[in-house]
Each structure stands twice: as C-alpha cells, then as structure tokens.
Amino acid sequence: MRAALPQDALLEDEASRRTYECDGLTGRRSVPDLVILPGTVDEVRAAVRLCHAHGVPFVARGAGTGLSGGSLPVAEGVVIGLSRLDAILDIDLARGRVVVQPGVTNLAVTKAVSSAGWYYAPDPSSQQVCTIGGNVAENSGGAHCLKHGFTVNHVMAADVVLPDGELVTLSRDDSGPDLLGLFVGSEGTLGIVVSATLRLLRTPQAVRTWLAGFESTDKAGDAVSQIISSGILPSAIEMMDSLTIAAAEAAVSAGYPKGAGAVLLVEVDGPLAQVDDDSAAIEAICRACGAFEMRAADTVEERARLWKGRKSAFAAVGRISPNYYVQDGVVPRTKLPEVLRSIAALEAEHGLRIGNVFHAGDGNLHPLVLYDAAIEGQSELAEKVAVKILDLCIEAGGSLTGEHGVGVDKACSMPKLFGADDLGVMLRVRDAIDPAGISNPGKVFPTPRLCGEVPGPYRVHPLERAGLADRF
Amino acid sequence: MDPKLLDDCVHCGFCLPTCPTYQLWGEEMDSPRGRIWLMKATVDGTLELDRTVSERFDRCLGCMACLTSCPSGVQYDRLIELARERVEEEVPRPWRERLLRKVVFALFPYPKRISFALRFASLPAPGPFRPLAELAPPWRERVAPPMVTPARGEKIARVGLLTGCVQSVLFGEVNKATARALAAYGYEVVTPYNECCGALALHAGHREDGHDAANRAYDAFKAAGVDVIVTNAAGCGSHMKDAHLDIPVRDVSELLAAGNAPELHPLPYRVAFQESCHLGHAQRVREEPRAALRSIPGLELLEPADQEICCGSAGIYNLVQPDAARELGNRKAGAVLATTPEIVATANPGCAIQLAASLRRAGTPLPVVHPVELIDAAITGSWEPKSRRHAP
Incomplete structure (x- = not known):
C-alpha cells in the first residue's frame, strides 16, 4: 500500500486507527489494521486491487453515522474512508441531475441547487453529516420518503469499484437485470460507489405542516390509517408518544400540546391548490379521530419550529436517560395501534421505559429503550427488549429494518424473517460479485461466529471485571 | 478528565461538517468526535497520551463550531480545555515548539511588549517565527479611550471596558470607537484595566494563568464600581463570561441592543x-x-x-x-x-x-x-x- 498510495492517504498509527473502530453503533468495535483515505478514484481502485490480490478484507466508510454497524471495521482488515472524495462533479439542472462523489454530504447536494429551486429528496435525520456513498450503500430514507421514496428511487447511475478493483458503471438505462437496484442498499457487500448520478426534484410551490395533538397513540394511529386510505399522500407523517413529547419539551421547549398522549406531524407539499385541498381533508380526519388541538405552519421558520421537537427527539431522550437503545423496525400501517400496545406491555413486563418516535406514514418504528448502563444487567435487558420489539414487528407481518440497515446489529435476526432458501439465494448473488468475500464481510448475513456474540452497547464482561481477561 | 463529560457524546457525528480541520483533511481523528474518542481512550487507559495523540488536540482550533452543531449538549469547550491542560503537563514538546510558545506567551499578554516587538516586524524572521511576521500589521502609535467617558443623555449604567492586550495595541481605534458608541447609547464607560484577561493562556492549556488574569481584571473592575464588564473582543468576552464573575459580562453589541439608540447617519456601503x-x-x-x-x-x-x-x-x-x-x-x-x-x-x-x-x-x-x-x-x-x- 505504501508503494501504491501517497503517504498522506495512509493512517498507520494506533491513535488514528482507533478513531475508526466503530460507526454510530458504538457498542461494536474493531480496530482496523490500516485506514486508507483515497483522494482519487484511481487510489480507491489501487487499494481494492491490492486487497483483492492479498485476500485482505476491506470496509468502506463515509461519515460513520450508521446505526447498524454497517461500517464496523474487520480485524486485520482495511478501512477505506471516502471522506476526501467530496466533490460535486456536475450540476445539470436542465435534466434535473447532479453527479457527486461519495463523500459529499446529503445536505450539501440540496444546498448546491436550492437557490435555483431544486432539492434532493431523501432526507435522513443525519443529512447534514451523512454522505451520499453511505446513503447509496444503506438505501437511506428519511422523514419524507413516504411520498418521495428512498435513495434507490433517486439514484440514476453509479460508478462502482467492484471487489476485484474493476470499475463499472451501473445505470437505470442498462438493459437486462436491474444491477443498479441490486447495488443500492447492498450495505457495502458488493463494492464501493465512487460517483453517483442523482435525480433532483423541484422545490414545491407550497409546503404545509400540521401538528395534531391526540389523547392516545391509538387515536393518532387511526388518523394515520384514515389519511392514507383516503388517497392523500402526505410527504411525511411522524408520530411521537407522551414520553418522547415530554423529552422534547424538556430539551427544546417545542411547544407541543399540553397533556397529549401522542402528536402527529403531517406535512403536505405540491401545488398550492392541492396543498389546500389536502389540508382541509387532513384536518377533518384528525378532528374526527379525536385531535384536540391542531396547528398549521406555512413558512420555513414556523415549520422548523414544529419540526424542532421531532428532530431533537433522539438527542432529547439522551438527556432524560443515561443510555438508550434505538430500534428500527417496520409494521403494516394498520397494525400500528396493536404493535404499540404490545410494546407498552413489554414496558410493563420488564420495567424499562420505551419511547416511541417514528415515521408513522410508512409504519417505520423507532422505539427507544431507555436504560442505565451503570445498573448491572440493565443493558442486557434493554437489548433483550429491543430484540423482542423486532419479533413483534415480524409477527405483525413487518420487517427487520426500515432504514438503518441490517449491518452487524441485526444479522442474527435475519433467519427470523428469511428462510434458508431466501438467505441462500442472497448469498449466491453476493458470491457472484465478491467470491472471495472481502467486501465488508460479516455484515447483513448471519454467521455462526457473529451470532455467538451479542450486538448492542459495549458491556464489561464479568471476566474482565474480575481482572481475569482483557479485551483485545 | 471527567468521564461524565466524555459520556455525553453519543458518537452521532453531527459535529464533523462544521469542524474546520475535518473539512481540511477529512480525518476522523481531526474531528471533535474523533478527539473525544481519543480522550476517552487515554482516560480508560487503552491508549497512551503521547505525541501522536496530543497533536490531534493541538490541531483543534477551539472554534467551538461543534458546540453549535451538537444535538446532545456535549461540553466540548471544557473537554478540549482539560485535554490541553493534560497535554501541557504530560507530553513534552519538541524544542522549536517550546521556544515559539514561550515567545508567544511572553509577548502577547503584555501590551507594551507587543508594541515594542511590532517595530521589528518588518525584519526577516527565522523559521518558527515566520508566521508571526507574516501576520503582523505595521507598527503604529498606540491610542486609547479616556479613563472615563460620560454617558450622553440619561445614564443607563456604568460599564467597564476591557481594552485587552492585542486589542489595545493593534486596535486602539476600536476601543475608542467602543467607548464613544456606548456613551452615545447611554452608558458611562470607564477603562480601569488595560492588560490581558487570560483568554489566550486558557485556550492554550494554561488554565491557572488564564484564571489568574481573569481574577485580576475582575478586581480592577470591582474597585472601579462598574455595573457591567463590556468586551469588544469575542475571545476575551467568552473567557470572561466563563469565569463566572459576580459582575455581568456583555459583548458591546449586546449593550448597544439594550441601549438608547441615537439617530444614525447613513453609510451606503x-x-x-x-x-x-x-x-x-x-x-x-x-x-x-x-x-x-x-x-x-x-x-x-x-x-x-x-x-x-x-x-x-x-x-x-x-x-x-x-x-x-x-x-x-x-x-x-x-x-x-x-x-x-x-x-x-x-x-x-x-x-x-x-x-x-x-x-x-x-x-x-x-x-x-x-x-x-x-x-x-x-x-x-x-x-x-x-x-x-x-x-x-
């Protein structure tokens, strides 16, 4: 690597490598042997080719914000960080397209085109920091993917370095099987995206955000189902329960309705006439479902105020509890009230508080299991409860992950959702492209080794506590 | 270092895009999240605090952009301050760095010395001092506001202007303008303290020196019987506010906002x-x-x-x-x-x-x-x- 890459692209010292030992899922850590920060696509290829030649596993990393451990390094492996490939290569507004390198942040794409009246639709909560490369790998969503779709709906083409170092261009215009669709969301197991052509949308003429306060999540859940079945497609429907409302109030004084057991944030965008029509229908449905307070906001500032509580919810919960575990599951929209009741039962059964804040419109739950790691046994319990919540989602006909990915965190749960045949087919596809299994190994697919270890936050092993063993 | 302060960080990475050094180099260890991770590792004893680690703390500008972008309320200002203090105590610096820092701290907190040194700024500077010479403005006569500037119209408060070290030598005009403007907005302005407030020292890991200087400033303002200490240098204001004095500290713009604005002439620029x-x-x-x-x-x-x-x-x-x-x-x-x-x-x-x-x-x-x-x-x-x- 020293011969093939410039000196400043290689991080060899222990301190530097340590800072790459985990992503947003800090409970899982592994210090890579080498971190490579390529400055060009050729350097990415050179690094991957050498890994391929010597059978060294590599893990691509963007900003390291993932919550499922998708960019967790592999011991004795290499991390390829794409942070320096951060150029916007081309802006073609006539075609509504932009070509970016993988290290460009999600929000930077919108910022580059917003003054001309365009934006990039997928908007993960981490959009100010997460990168397009990571978005493509994880098929990231966001609050507004209800109407506008996930990353896969907005990537038109991508240049990809395959696990043997070959550079290929995958495009929607290709004939044959949809290889671009296969690549988006493959969580780094099929190669590294080195440039992406993204579809832009026109900034809508009007955007209106509704805040509705309900007595209970049941009533709010009813409203969600009725809004969708009435044929309206809001750009976002978000729900928060009383615990997360209280946390948001304490942290940022969001001004949510007092005494609400649940609030809904419903946003509609489009031509003004349609926004007006949809708004009238949404208000009527919410009131009929028992909303006791409703507010609407049209301007950027007013809408930001309504969104503030929702956007700060995770961090706010961090302020009322020493630790929390973020879960990511999906249920059919109509099963929302039922699953929420089952989650409440788990709360009572195990004595841990659970906050619910989620993308209600598409049934994507983000339960927050609150615990105190300083209390012996609580982190294990929190994790157990989090896994039980996933089981509830699967039983209700839902899925393991809405948008955080499988990564290492949920690899062990894959067999609960997919049979041996399903997993076998997935592995055959992966083997076809990465026969040596060096591109982000240990992710997505369960292996015996992985399942012997527990995912989740770091805990001191009893042997370590007793001074009988070291973690290394 | 306080492990509680370190635990506030949930590793979300929201600080990365606003960190100047991450923007420059795109390296995790030169970001707030990476530096906090290194602090944690040196505290839990899994990593030695040596030059490879302390360089990462040295490279932090202390600009505090991460305080604004952090959703979890991490007190990075305290953390980097504590880390720098540890570095100064535990990690020896190479001689060139030691010499430069010595000169900087022997020079900047002392207005007379800065003034003297400026006379030589145009001479060729050796190695580590080159940046000093490159940045230095030309020597000029020192000017200062009067000891007392009476309020125009009804007096709102008696305020003590911290004229500062660098500010008083290089930007005496700013101090004079501050006194005149505040007077016009209804404040009586006095200038009982014309030395360094300790901000430079504290932000570079010399915590005690920084606090001592702030206390000396406080004593002077207390003796002068001011209602408010006013600063026109953002770094000094931040340091004085953090010193938790029992006299309120305000930036000049805050006092202008609360004052009685006189009629202003147009400036079409x-x-x-x-x-x-x-x-x-x-x-x-x-x-x-x-x-x-x-x-x-x-x-x-x-x-x-x-x-x-x-x-x-x-x-x-x-x-x-x-x-x-x-x-x-x-x-x-x-x-x-x-x-x-x-x-x-x-x-x-x-x-x-x-x-x-x-x-x-x-x-x-x-x-x-x-x-x-x-x-x-x-x-x-x-x-x-x-x-x-x-x-x-």
Whole structure:
C-alpha cells in the first residue's frame, strides 16, 4: 500500500486507527489494521486491487453515522474512508441531475441547487453529516420518503469499484437485470460507489405542516390509517408518544400540546391548490379521530419550529436517560395501534421505559429503550427488549429494518424473517460479485461466529471485571 | 478528565461538517468526535497520551463550531480545555515548539511588549517565527479611550471596558470607537484595566494563568464600581463570561441592543459580516451585532457562505499551526469576496488580523473593521473607507 498510495492517504498509527473502530453503533468495535483515505478514484481502485490480490478484507466508510454497524471495521482488515472524495462533479439542472462523489454530504447536494429551486429528496435525520456513498450503500430514507421514496428511487447511475478493483458503471438505462437496484442498499457487500448520478426534484410551490395533538397513540394511529386510505399522500407523517413529547419539551421547549398522549406531524407539499385541498381533508380526519388541538405552519421558520421537537427527539431522550437503545423496525400501517400496545406491555413486563418516535406514514418504528448502563444487567435487558420489539414487528407481518440497515446489529435476526432458501439465494448473488468475500464481510448475513456474540452497547464482561481477561 | 463529560457524546457525528480541520483533511481523528474518542481512550487507559495523540488536540482550533452543531449538549469547550491542560503537563514538546510558545506567551499578554516587538516586524524572521511576521500589521502609535467617558443623555449604567492586550495595541481605534458608541447609547464607560484577561493562556492549556488574569481584571473592575464588564473582543468576552464573575459580562453589541439608540447617519456601503467563533458559537451572540449593523441607514449587510467555519485565527493557532490556518484563511477570504463587499466587519482582533492577511494574499486588501467602528462612524457621520486600512 505504501508503494501504491501517497503517504498522506495512509493512517498507520494506533491513535488514528482507533478513531475508526466503530460507526454510530458504538457498542461494536474493531480496530482496523490500516485506514486508507483515497483522494482519487484511481487510489480507491489501487487499494481494492491490492486487497483483492492479498485476500485482505476491506470496509468502506463515509461519515460513520450508521446505526447498524454497517461500517464496523474487520480485524486485520482495511478501512477505506471516502471522506476526501467530496466533490460535486456536475450540476445539470436542465435534466434535473447532479453527479457527486461519495463523500459529499446529503445536505450539501440540496444546498448546491436550492437557490435555483431544486432539492434532493431523501432526507435522513443525519443529512447534514451523512454522505451520499453511505446513503447509496444503506438505501437511506428519511422523514419524507413516504411520498418521495428512498435513495434507490433517486439514484440514476453509479460508478462502482467492484471487489476485484474493476470499475463499472451501473445505470437505470442498462438493459437486462436491474444491477443498479441490486447495488443500492447492498450495505457495502458488493463494492464501493465512487460517483453517483442523482435525480433532483423541484422545490414545491407550497409546503404545509400540521401538528395534531391526540389523547392516545391509538387515536393518532387511526388518523394515520384514515389519511392514507383516503388517497392523500402526505410527504411525511411522524408520530411521537407522551414520553418522547415530554423529552422534547424538556430539551427544546417545542411547544407541543399540553397533556397529549401522542402528536402527529403531517406535512403536505405540491401545488398550492392541492396543498389546500389536502389540508382541509387532513384536518377533518384528525378532528374526527379525536385531535384536540391542531396547528398549521406555512413558512420555513414556523415549520422548523414544529419540526424542532421531532428532530431533537433522539438527542432529547439522551438527556432524560443515561443510555438508550434505538430500534428500527417496520409494521403494516394498520397494525400500528396493536404493535404499540404490545410494546407498552413489554414496558410493563420488564420495567424499562420505551419511547416511541417514528415515521408513522410508512409504519417505520423507532422505539427507544431507555436504560442505565451503570445498573448491572440493565443493558442486557434493554437489548433483550429491543430484540423482542423486532419479533413483534415480524409477527405483525413487518420487517427487520426500515432504514438503518441490517449491518452487524441485526444479522442474527435475519433467519427470523428469511428462510434458508431466501438467505441462500442472497448469498449466491453476493458470491457472484465478491467470491472471495472481502467486501465488508460479516455484515447483513448471519454467521455462526457473529451470532455467538451479542450486538448492542459495549458491556464489561464479568471476566474482565474480575481482572481475569482483557479485551483485545 | 471527567468521564461524565466524555459520556455525553453519543458518537452521532453531527459535529464533523462544521469542524474546520475535518473539512481540511477529512480525518476522523481531526474531528471533535474523533478527539473525544481519543480522550476517552487515554482516560480508560487503552491508549497512551503521547505525541501522536496530543497533536490531534493541538490541531483543534477551539472554534467551538461543534458546540453549535451538537444535538446532545456535549461540553466540548471544557473537554478540549482539560485535554490541553493534560497535554501541557504530560507530553513534552519538541524544542522549536517550546521556544515559539514561550515567545508567544511572553509577548502577547503584555501590551507594551507587543508594541515594542511590532517595530521589528518588518525584519526577516527565522523559521518558527515566520508566521508571526507574516501576520503582523505595521507598527503604529498606540491610542486609547479616556479613563472615563460620560454617558450622553440619561445614564443607563456604568460599564467597564476591557481594552485587552492585542486589542489595545493593534486596535486602539476600536476601543475608542467602543467607548464613544456606548456613551452615545447611554452608558458611562470607564477603562480601569488595560492588560490581558487570560483568554489566550486558557485556550492554550494554561488554565491557572488564564484564571489568574481573569481574577485580576475582575478586581480592577470591582474597585472601579462598574455595573457591567463590556468586551469588544469575542475571545476575551467568552473567557470572561466563563469565569463566572459576580459582575455581568456583555459583548458591546449586546449593550448597544439594550441601549438608547441615537439617530444614525447613513453609510451606503456593502458590508460583509464575518461572525467570530467566540461570539457566535461560544457566547451565542449572533443577532445583536447584525442588528447593530442593520440599524445603520443605507448599509447593506452581507452574509458570506460557511459562516460557521473558523477563519483560522483561533487565538494563537495561526502562529502554532500556520499551514492549516493559512488554508482556512484562504477559504474564508474566498467566501467573503464572493459577496462582493466594500467593507469587511468582524468582532474579534484575531479574526481581523487573519482576515486582513488573507484578503491581502488574495490581492484584495479591503478595509477590515469592528462593527462598532461603523456604528461610531454612523453616529458622527464621518466615514472615509478609502483612507481606512485596518491591519493592512
């Protein structure tokens, strides 16, 4: 690597490598042997080719914000960080397209085109920091993917370095099987995206955000189902329960309705006439479902105020509890009230508080299991409860992950959702492209080794506590 | 270091895009999240605090942009301060660095010495002192506001102006303008303390020196019987506010906002305002200086892009990390010039020096002023931009 890459692209010292030992899922850590920060696509290829030649596993990393451990390094492996490939290569507004390198942040794409009246639709909560490369790998969503779709709906083409170092261009215009669709969301197991052509949308003429306060999540859940079945497609429907409302109030004084057991944030965008029509229908449905307070906001500032509580919810919960575990599951929209009741039962059964804040419109739950790691046994319990919540989602006909990915965190749960045949087919596809299994190994697919270890936050092993063993 | 402060960080990474060094190099260990991770590792004993680690802390500008972008309320200002203190105690520096830091700390807190040294700034400087000479403005006569400036009209309060070390030598005009403007807005202004407040020392890891100086300043203001301590240098203001004194500390723009505004003459210029990190991120004073500038008839207020990113001045950073500082300065000059201003305003002497040097390198030496100088000019109605070249 020293011969093939410039000196400043290689991080060899222990301190530097340590800072790459985990992503947003800090409970899982592994210090890579080498971190490579390529400055060009050729350097990415050179690094991957050498890994391929010597059978060294590599893990691509963007900003390291993932919550499922998708960019967790592999011991004795290499991390390829794409942070320096951060150029916007081309802006073609006539075609509504932009070509970016993988290290460009999600929000930077919108910022580059917003003054001309365009934006990039997928908007993960981490959009100010997460990168397009990571978005493509994880098929990231966001609050507004209800109407506008996930990353896969907005990537038109991508240049990809395959696990043997070959550079290929995958495009929607290709004939044959949809290889671009296969690549988006493959969580780094099929190669590294080195440039992406993204579809832009026109900034809508009007955007209106509704805040509705309900007595209970049941009533709010009813409203969600009725809004969708009435044929309206809001750009976002978000729900928060009383615990997360209280946390948001304490942290940022969001001004949510007092005494609400649940609030809904419903946003509609489009031509003004349609926004007006949809708004009238949404208000009527919410009131009929028992909303006791409703507010609407049209301007950027007013809408930001309504969104503030929702956007700060995770961090706010961090302020009322020493630790929390973020879960990511999906249920059919109509099963929302039922699953929420089952989650409440788990709360009572195990004595841990659970906050619910989620993308209600598409049934994507983000339960927050609150615990105190300083209390012996609580982190294990929190994790157990989090896994039980996933089981509830699967039983209700839902899925393991809405948008955080499988990564290492949920690899062990894959067999609960997919049979041996399903997993076998997935592995055959992966083997076809990465026969040596060096591109982000240990992710997505369960292996015996992985399942012997527990995912989740770091805990001191009893042997370590007793001074009988070291973690290394 | 306090493990509780470290545990506040949930590793979300929201600080990365606003960190100047992460923007420059794209390296995790040169980001707030990475530095906190290293602090944790040295505290839990899994990593030794040696030069490879301490360099990462040295490279932090202390701009506090991460305080603004952090959703979890991590007190990075305290953390980096504590880390730097540990570095100064535990990690020996190479002789060149030791010498440079010695000279810097023997020079800057002492107005008379700065004034003396400036006479030699045009001579060729050896190795590590080159950045000092590159940034230094030409020598000029020191000017200072009177000991007492009576309030015009009804007196709101008696305020003590911290004239500062660097500010009083290089920007005496700013101090004079501050006293005149505050007087016009209804404040009686006294200047009982004309030494360093300790901000430079504290931000570089010399915590005790920093606190001692702040206490000396406090004693002088207490003896002078002031109701409020007022600062016009963002770094000093942030330091004095953090010292938890029992006299309130305010930035000059905060007092202007609360004062009785006199009638202002028009100043028909395009003015780019560059927010100082220690005013915006550290003190969270953002609206007041802009409101003051907007209150001047005819003045067009311009906002450069990437306002939240440091200009590279950062206390003594442009002296001890000259390459990074120069690159950040160039980027800042580019963002400022893109707004096509006629005047550049910024509320901290370090930023003013850095911006002036960067604009000079870009071949566009615009006048760089403190916002209060424009207020002062609008009060008197006498402003001649072409003849003014602050820190040229």
